[in-house]
Amino acid sequence: MPYDYRRMPYETPAPLKRGEAEERIGVAIVGAGPIGLALAVDLAMRGVASVVLDDNDVVSVGSRAICWAKRSLEILDRLGVGERIAEKGVTWKVGRTYHGDEEVWSFDLLPEEGHKMPAFVNLQQYYVEEYLVERCRDFPDLIDLRVLNTVTGVSRDGSATVSTPDGTYRLKADWLVACDGARSPIREGLGLEFVGELFEERFLIADITMKADFPAERRFWFEPPFHEGQSALLHKQPDDLWRIDLQLGWDADPEEEKRPEKVIPRIERIVGDRPFELDWVSVYTFQCRRLARFVHDRVIFCGDSAHVVSPFGARGGNGGLQDVDALGWKLALIAKGEAPESLLESYEAERIEAADENIRNSSRATRFMTPHPGAERWFRDAVLALAKKAPFARSMVNSGRLSRPCSYSASPLSGPDDPTLPAASRPGAPAPDAPFGDDWLLNALPDGFTVLVFGGEAHLPGATTLVAPREDALRARYLGEAERAFYLIRPDQHVAARWTHWDKAAAAGALAKAKGGAP
Amino acid sequence: MSLVTEPNLDDPDGLYDALLRAHQGLSEAESAALDARLVLVLMNHAGEDAAREALALALAAGGEDAG
Numbered sequence: 001m002p003y004d005y006r007r008m009p010y011e012t013p014a015p016l017k018r019g020e021a022e023e024r025i026g027v028a029i030v031g032a033g034p035i036g037l038a039l040a041v042d043l044a045m046r047g048v049a050s051v052v053l054d055d056n057d058v059v060s061v062g063s064r065a066i067c068w069a070k071r072s073l074e075i076l077d078r079l080g081v082g083e084r085i086a087e088k089g090v091t092w093k094v095g096r097t098y099h100g101d102e103e104v105w106s107f108d109l110l111p112e113e114g115h116k117m118p119a120f121v122n123l124q125q126y127y128v129e130e131y132l133v134e135r136c137r138d139f140p141d142l143i144d145l146r147v148l149n150t151v152t153g154v155s156r157d158g159s160a161t162v163s164t165p166d167g168t169y170r171l172k173a174d175w176l177v178a179c180d181g182a183r184s185p186i187r188e189g190l191g192l193e194f195v196g197e198l199f200e201e202r203f204l205i206a207d208i209t210m211k212a213d214f215p216a217e218r219r220f221w222f223e224p225p226f227h228e229g230q231s232a233l234l235h236k237q238p239d240d241l242w243r244i245d246l247q248l249g250w251d252a253d254p255e256e257e258k259r260p261e262k263v264i265p266r267i268e269r270i271v272g273d274r275p276f277e278l279d280w281v282s283v284y285t286f287q288c289r290r291l292a293r294f295v296h297d298r299v300i301f302c303g304d305s306a307h308v309v310s311p312f313g314a315r316g317g318n319g320g321l322q323d324v325d326a327l328g329w330k331l332a333l334i335a336k337g338e339a340p341e342s343l344l345e346s347y348e349a350e351r352i353e354a355a356d357e358n359i360r361n362s363s364r365a366t367r368f369m370t371p372h373p374g375a376e377r378w379f380r381d382a383v384l385a386l387a388k389k390a391p392f393a394r395s396m397v398n399s400g401r402l403s404r405p406c407s408y409s410a411s412p413l414s415g416p417d418d419p420t421l422p423a424a425s426r427p428g429a430p431a432p433d434a435p436f437g438d439d440w441l442l443n444a445l446p447d448g449f450t451v452l453v454f455g456g457e458a459h460l461p462g463a464t465t466l467v468a469p470r471e472d473a474l475r476a477r478y479l480g481e482a483e484r485a486f487y488l489i490r491p492d493q494h495v496a497a498r499w500t501h502w503d504k505a506a507a508a509g510a511l512a513k514a515k516g517g518a519p
Numbered sequence: 520m521s522l523v524t525e526p527n528l529d530d531p532d533g534l535y536d537a538l539l540r541a542h543q544g545l546s547e548a549e550s551a552a553l554d555a556r557l558v559l560v561l562m563n564h565a566g567e568d569a570a571r572e573a574l575a576l577a578l579a580a581g582g583e584d585a586g
Contacts, residue, residue, distance in 0.1 A: 375555075382555035392563040 002209070002279060003126055003239070005058045008133065010148045013162070015169045025051050026335055028160070028173035030151045030186060033060065034125060035303035035320040036179030037132035041079045042328030044139035045447060046491075048335045051171075052136070053162060057147035059133070062280035063124035063207050065317030066237055067218075070110065071405035071430055072321040073117035074442050078493070080138070081131040082117065089123035090236045095218040097399045101225050104387040105394040109402060114473035115433045116440040120218075120402070122237050125317070154178075154186045158298030175331060177300045179320075182287075184305035190296060196289030197363060199310065200250040201370040204257055204283055208242050208267060210276035220399035222369075222384055226269040231369050233312070233399075234270070241279060244270065245311070247370065254283035286310035286370075288363045290355045294348045302327055307355040309362035312369060312400030319358045322405055323351050329491035333515060343516030346413045354406035361401045368398035405430045408494065415488065415497030415510030422480040431493045434474040441474060448491055449511060455484035458502045462511055463488065490514055522565070522572035 015023035027043060029036045032054035040050045068076070068085060076082040097105040109119035136143045146164075153161040158173040178186040187194075214236065221232045230247035237243060246266060248257055256262060258281050267276065290307035294300065303320030327347050333339035371380040386393035408414065408428035417427050424432050431452075433442045445452075449463040454475070459465055468474055479485050488496040488510050497510035528534055542550045562570040 375551075378551050378555040379559070382552060382559050385552075386556055386559060390560070390563075393559060396559070 003124065005061065005126070008057045008145070008147045010057060010165060011146075012166045013146050013149060013164060013169065014144070015171070016164065016166050020169065022159075022170040022172055025171050025173040026175070027051070027331065028053065028158070028171060028176045029179055030054075030154075030160075030176065031179035031181060031303075031305070032056075032129070032133070032145060032147070033179060033181060033303070034065065034128050034132060034317060035324055036177070037129060037136060038076070038079055038321060038324045039177060039179060039302060039328055040143045040145070041081075041132060041135050041139070042324055043332055043335075044136075044142040045079065046329060046332035046336075047142070048332045049142045049144075051144045051146060051173075053146050053149040053151050055148070055150040059126040059129035061126075062282060063126070063237060063241065063243060065125045065128075065314075066122050066235060066243055067314035067318075067403075068121045068123060068128070069314055069318045069403040069405075070115065070117045070119050071403075072318045073121060074430075074433065074493070075321050075325045076128075077117065077442070079132075079135065081128075081135050084131050085123055085128060086117060086121050088127055088238055089121035090216050090238055091118045091121050092216040092218060092236070093119035094215075095220065095399070095402070097397055098219070098221045098224065099384045099387065099397075100221075100223055102388060104222075104384065105397045114435055116442065117433070120314070122216075122235055122243075124237055124239075124241065127238075151180075151186070152189070154189050154299065156190060156297035156299055173298065174335070175298055175300060177302050177327070177331075178305045179302050180305050182304040182308045184301070186299065187291065187301065187305055190299065192291055192296065194287070194289035194308070195292055196287065196359060198289070199286035199366050199370060201366070202248040202250060202252045202254065202257075202283055202285055203311075204244075204246045204248050204252075204263065204266070204281070206244045206246075206263055206267060206281045207237070207279040208244065208271070208276040209240050209279050210242055210271060210274055211240055212242065212271065212274055214242075222397075222399070224270075227266070231399075232270070242276075248283070252283070257283050284311075286366050288359045288366065290352070290359060294351060295344050300327065300331075300344070300347070306351070307359065309358050310366045312365045313358070313362050314400070314403045315358040315362055318403040319354060322354060323347075325492045326350050326354075326494075330516070339516045346411060346516060350406070350408040350411050350413075353408060353410065357406050358403075365398045365400045369400075413490070413496060413514045413516070415513050416499060416506060418482075418485075418498055418500045420480070420500065421482055421485055421498055422477055425478050425487070425495055425498070427495050427497050429495050431487070431489055431495055432477045434477050435471055436474060437469045437471075441468075442493060445489060445493055449496075449514070450487075450489040451507065452478070452487040452489055454479050454482075454486070456486070456502055458486050458504075458507070460488075460504065460507050460511060463507075488514065520572060522569040522576065524576070 027050040029052045093109045158176045219234045233245040235243040302323045309315045330343045371377040383396045414427040446464045454468045487498045496514040
């Protein structure tokens with residue numbers, strides 16, 4: 001059943017109704033994709049208003065980002081739409097990689113029990129946007145979503161021109177967040193360039209509607225019998241929709257390859273004589289690049305506008321949601337005057353570390369999937385040949401190392417660590433989820449700073465104390481062999497600092513540091 | 520140094536000969552593919568440190584920068 005693209009109602013924006021020469025805005029978000037919408041919700045939940053501007057009035061056309069990783073689901077759950085997404089989506093955790101028609105490697109992404117969210121959920125981007133748009137409507141006083149508002153002429157001081165069906169207006173924002181995607185007109189308008197690699201390869205991406213009982217697993221083929229010499233990927237989505245990616249080679253003509261006469265026979269070779277319908281087709285090239293800096297005076301880049309990767313590894317949309325996670329609370333504290341503007345330097349430090357991690361993983365996978373002739377090709381083929389004979393080579397088979405959240409190893413916000421505590425919950429890492437009484441830890445964490453206490457007592461002005469129940473999984477992930485532990489957890493659920501002995505002065509220092517010092 | 524660079528083979532001439540025999544009759548591309556498989560197998564056997572040292576030694580012996 002094809003998705004029903006409903007138009008969002010356009011309204012004459014407030015400044016034009018009021019006849020203002022220039023509208024003053026605290027936070028302007030440009031782009032109502034998943035990243036911009038998630039940021040608006042995050043800010044609203046922290047009591048900060050924003051105006052969201054989008055040049056379109058429908059959600060994403062085509063499924064686009066479909067693989068939502070565990071950490072993204074946790075972030076979306078914090079924002080109030082995670083359960084809905086997990087329920088509608090297809091849950092999976094097993095990936096299988098084939099060479100020809102022989103399986104050479106498989107992985108299970110979440111072998112551990114006791115997490116609310118699964119390793120991955122496949123759901124078309126338009127549903128995620130739809131749910132986020134509906135969530136925005138829970139905050140009518142804080143989120144002003146303006147469709148058919150096209151932003152042009154942005155300056156680094158946060159001013160911009162916006163054109164609408166009713167004419168143009170000017171705005172001046174304290175902070176203008178560019179969530180306007182990989183081709184970011186704002187990035188171009190400011191003359192900022194991506195640095196990194198462009199891969200000379202083209203992939204066909206097709207969504208087909210088909211009844212099939214293939215398992216809910218990610219399946220990747222090197223040199224499959226149905227698509228000789230190239231690579232292919234198959235993913236299951238809800239509504240009997242299937243995602244197929246086919247490597248085409250650099251010489252392929254994108255317009256020609258998108259024609260149904262060309263696409264349909266390629267798909268028939270994969271699915272056999274099952275009837276199917278084409279839902280959406282596109283041809284893409286790879287880039288693994290980022291901006292040198294994400295903050296330019298009053299303009300902040302977030303998501304694909306700041307960094308792009310190849311899709312194998314699901315590090316685009318997921319990386320963007322983690323940008324939102326890291327940015328939302330910082331921008332909210334700054335907007336409320338509770339933290340210095342320099343706190344944004346930590347957004348840049350943390351998310352550039354993450355972008356580089358994503359780019360590194362994505363580049364390696366892309367090089368393995370689409371090797372240059374010569375040494376790259378010899379070694380790739382050597383790995384695939386050996387994978388059938390020797391276990392060590394299977395771990396080298398790289399069809400995409402799937403998105404994992406970045407642990408900020410050098411965050412300027414991180415405080416003291418006690419390395420005798422488990423590595424998974426070290427400062428900089430996202431707090432691992434675990435059952436928490438009748439609830440989950442990540443649901444129990446409040447919106448602000450938290451002191452999570454295992455044994456003993458701790459109180460810290462500016463943070464909420466949360467006493468951990470005696471639960472095995474929780475203790476394994478936070479205590480290890482220790483008897484007591486005290487965790488300072490940030491509003492984005494990343495660990496800021498931890499101790500095995502409570503020292504209020506040290507904790508107050510760590511809290512001040514995590515908020516970027518004095519406002 | 521975890522890489523063994525002192526003589527470590529009982530029959531170096533015999534093993535060298537076996538290597539050449541393995542390549543006999545192969546095209547350049549087939550030879551390159553065989554070497555690639557062999558390198559990967561030995562790299563795994565040697566382990567992380569020795570493999571990296573081996574890579575540096577091989578680059579240096581060819582006059583290339585270890586980068």
